[in-house]
Amino acid sequence: MFRTSDNKTQDMTSGNSMRQIVLFFLPLLWGNLFQQVYSLVDSIIVGKGISDKALAAVGASGTLNFLILGFVVGMTRGFGILFSQSFGKKDYASLRLYILAAKKLCISISLLLSAVCILSLQKMLVFLKTPEDIIKDAYIYFVIILAGIIITVINNLAITILQSLGDSATPLYAMIISSLANIVMDIFLVMGLGVGVAGAAIATVVAQFFSFIYCIYKIRLLDIFDENNAETTGTEPKSSNAVFELLKIGIPVAFMNSITAAGGLILQYFVNLMGSGYVAAYSACMKFASVFEQFGMSVGLSMMTFVGQNMGAGKFDRIRKGVRQGLFLATLANIPLALVQIFCPRQLARIFLNDPKIISYCEDFLPVLGISIFALGWLFVYRYSVQGLGNTFIPMLSGILEVVMRLSFCFTIGRASFRGIAFSEVSAWIGAFVMLMITYYVVIRQKIKKDLV
Numbered sequence: 295m296f297r298t299s300d301n302k303t304q305d306m307t308s309g310n311s312m313r314q315i316v317l318f319f320l321p322l323l324w325g326n327l328f329q330q331v332y333s334l335v336d337s338i339i340v341g342k343g344i345s346d347k348a349l350a351a352v353g354a355s356g357t358l359n360f361l362i363l364g365f366v367v368g369m370t371r372g373f374g375i376l377f378s379q380s381f382g383k384k385d386y387a388s389l390r391l392y393i394l395a396a397k398k399l400c401i402s403i404s405l406l407l408s409a410v411c412i413l414s415l416q417k418m419l420v421f422l423k424t425p426e427d428i429i430k431d432a433y434i435y436f437v438i439i440l441a442g443i444i445i446t447v448i449n450n451l452a453i454t455i456l457q458s459l460g461d462s463a464t465p466l467y468a469m470i471i472s473s474l475a476n477i478v479m480d481i482f483l484v485m486g487l488g489v490g491v492a493g494a495a496i497a498t499v500v501a502q503f504f505s506f507i508y509c510i511y512k513i514r515l516l517d518i519f520d521e522n523n524a525e526t527t528g529t530e531p532k533s534s535n536a537v538f539e540l541l542k543i544g545i546p547v548a549f550m551n552s553i554t555a556a557g558g559l560i561l562q563y564f565v566n567l568m569g570s571g572y573v574a575a576y577s578a579c580m581k582f583a584s585v586f587e588q589f590g591m592s593v594g595l596s597m598m599t600f601v602g603q604n605m606g607a608g609k610f611d612r613i614r615k616g617v618r619q620g621l622f623l624a625t626l627a628n629i630p631l632a633l634v635q636i637f638c639p640r641q642l643a644r645i646f647l648n649d650p651k652i653i654s655y656c657e658d659f660l661p662v663l664g665i666s667i668f669a670l671g672w673l674f675v676y677r678y679s680v681q682g683l684g685n686t687f688i689p690m691l692s693g694i695l696e697v698v699m700r701l702s703f704c705f706t707i708g709r710a711s712f713r714g715i716a717f718s719e720v721s722a723w724i725g726a727f728v729m730l731m732i733t734y735y736v737v738i739r740q741k742i743k744k745d746l747v
Contacts, residue, residue, distance in 0.1 A: 304460025328469035351431030361555035368551030372544030377458035382606025442499030452509035476501035553693035575655035590671030594678035601682025624671035635664025666720035696722035
């Protein structure tokens with residue numbers, strides 16, 4: 295086991311599985327929520343402090359943000375599968391090598407992606423039919439976010455390393471630090487200096503940097519890079535093999551995120567055609583969706599670490615039990631979230647928006663998301679469990695299915711009404727959930743059968 299001055303790594307291959315999942319889930323949830331806090335603060339300050347159109351401009355870049363940043367963030371999460379499996383096997387030499395290779399990959403890919411995307415950003419916004427009255431602010435906001443991609447990526451890599459080792463508390467503290475920094479800078483830059491949407495973007499990037507500094511400080515307390523204190527199985531990969539294995543398991547996760555984001559771009563395209571009022575309403579609704587999905591996603595990420603470690607240890611019965619417990623936890627967590635979206639959509643919309651007409655659009659959209667949020671939670675549990683088992687290809691295909699579902703519904707009911715856009719979104723959740731549920735049971739049976747041979 296790695297030594298630290300305050301060791302928070304957790305071996306999840308033995309002990310009470312439900313207790314371990316819950317104890318890992320709670321800090322992870324709060325960390326993800328704090329990550330959303332500065333996104334929400336951006337929206338509230340931009341919407342209330344500048345205008346609804348400024349909020350629409352920030353929201354118009356949201357799906358592009360998910361498409362581009364989602365690729366590299368998904369890649370780091372894919373790397374985490376190998377981290378957790380090595381940790382579960384107690385093969386610490388391989389873990390150390392994977393982490394060093396992942397750092398080099400993340401820096402190289404993020405720099406290349408940042409340059410390419412900045413050069414093509416204006417054309418992407420035009421292609422998406424971004425309304426003319428918000429396209430300038432949308433460009434200003436997102437070009438700053440793109441310039442800071444490397445900070446976002448290395449921060450997510452640091453968080454992934456800690457979570458793979460069973461530490462979900464340190465990322466929580468990092469998110470608290472970054473959220474507080476973001477709030478202070480938002481107020482100072484946007485409302486104090488009147489910098490506009492550029493101030494909100496700068497605050498977001500700098501807040502990510504604060505999170506990274508704290509996480510890397512904690513990682514350096516671990517004896518990961520000290521070969522004298524790292525156990526080895528004698529089968530650790532060579533450096534070139536480590537890069538190949540990381541890309542093999544990480545790229546499908548990255549593409550899955552980007553493919554899923556492409557489905558979001560389809561919805562954004564149809565919403566943009568409706569006008570800036572609907573864009574503002576959609577931006578507000580998706581802000582809430584991003585926050586509420588953190589409950590199911592946090593359970594799912596807990597399962598990826600739990601399943602990954604136990605996969606490395608070859609404990610398949612423990613994996614099956616843990617997944618059942620994860621499904622129960624996701625269902626329980628989503629009950630209040632479903633109720634508030636179904637019965638309080640107007641009150642939620644007023645947090646961001648001023649215009650009563652735009653608020654009324656949200657009343658058509660949010661209840662549909664609320665009814666379907668359980669499928670989204672189950673989707674996360676099965677998706678991350680399958681990834682934890684080492685299969686990242688089928689989850690990538692589930693992302694393609696999400697795009698197909700969104701596109702099909704957009705061309706039928708999505709073009710007719712704003713509520714149809716909501717149904718287009720949840721159709722993707724339900725379709726991917728069914729696909730991944732079937733995949734999980736097929737894959738776990740194959741793993742058990744292979745282990746018995």
